[in-house]
Amino acid sequence: MSADPVALTRALVRCPSVTPAEGGALDALEAVLRPAGFAVDRITFSEPGTPDVENLYARIGTEAPYLLFAGHTDVVPPGDAAAWRHDPFAGEIAGGELYGRGAVDMKGGIACFLAAVLDHLAANGGKPQGSVGFLITGDEEGPSVNGTVKVLEWVHARGERFDHCIVGEPSNPQALGDMIKIGRRGSLSAIVTVEGRQGHVAYPDRAANPIPVLLDILARLTERPLDAGNAHFQPSNLAITSVDVGNAATNVIPQTATGRFNIRFNDEHTLDGLKAWIEGVAAAAARPGITATVTWARGNSQSFITKPGPFVAMVSEAIAEITGRQPELSTSGGTSDARFIKDYCPVIEFGLVGQTMHAVDERVPVADLMALTAIYRRIIDRYFAG
Secondary structure, rough: OOOHHHHHHHHHHHHOOOOOOOOOHHHHHHHHOOOOOOOEEEEEEOOOOOOEEEEEEEEEOOOOEEEEEEOOOEOOOOOOOOHOOOOOOOOOEOOEEEOOOOOOOOHHHHHHHHHHHHEEEEEEHOOOEEEEEEEEEEEOOOOOOOOOOHHHHHHOOOOOOOOOEEEEEOEEOOOOOOOEEEEEOEEEEEEEEEEEEEOOOOOOOOOEOOOHHHHHHHHHHOOOOOOOOOOOOOOOOEEEEEEOOOOOOOOOOOOEEEEEEEEEEEOOOOOOHHHHHHHHHHHHHHOOOOEEEEEEEOEOOOOOEOOOOHHHHHHHHHHHHHHHOEEEEEEOOOOOOOHHHHOOEEEEEEOHHHHHOOOOEEOOOOOHHHHHHHHHHHHHHHHHHO
């Protein structure tokens, strides 16, 4: 089973590791990694207001170059299990596809890069010509506070350095080999709170209505495009996600109005620059007796890109040779734990096809598991061949 990506995927899917539960998934990985010669650490991190999260870090080899594989074993809830064709935690195979929560996002990807590494080690005397590591968290689908970001800090404090990283997120939109994620747009979420003075609608002079000020701020933020995009990134966009006053009455001017929004931004902006712009807009819209403040959500992230070069070219060539497709180099989509890893080494994302992730009947073709393992194996062989 140790080098069989299908058996490994089934074993992981059968672990009910809904965030933040470990569910036996890290146990299953450790049971394979230790006999293969990996040093394995299980680290639990905590922080007030967030669940404790157990993570796994494993390494074989002590020299450079160091190739890190990263991913998460935590999964989103399956929803109504009765709506699934097969038990979401059974790992059943039917019609050439393996069903289960996490089969695509991303236990299948973890199984593939683990199988590829084990195959490479078996063919090369049990040791790489450098180092291979695994960073596996149980917090990617959750708040992302006690997972990858803290494991990276912990590893860095031990003096370990990575040269490159591959995250096994489902990066392909339609077919295996479609796309490599070489970066991601940044994400900035904010809450604008406007405070006025409550009063009767018949006596507006005795009140200060916060709603027009909030609407003015949101209009100013959305009235112009942030940019037109560039060679590697699509245009940045600001989306209003909520406007609330908590007022059920029609004859009362409320005291408080809040608006929430998110900006997905490219490398033409920075977090600090966008924050300064937003705070300036809020300050300019304030009126006598009405104040506007901005608070920032936790987990905001900077945009990043691993620019095309030898490493990206090597990954692209391996994908094309196995699949016959030349992958698009993309920065589309949401965020992933690559946003933390990019501060430590160049990072790309390549994994399975993401069409069924987070859906009822999440599933992956068995043929894709075999093909992805072959791609990873070719990357590893070439990486350590120099």
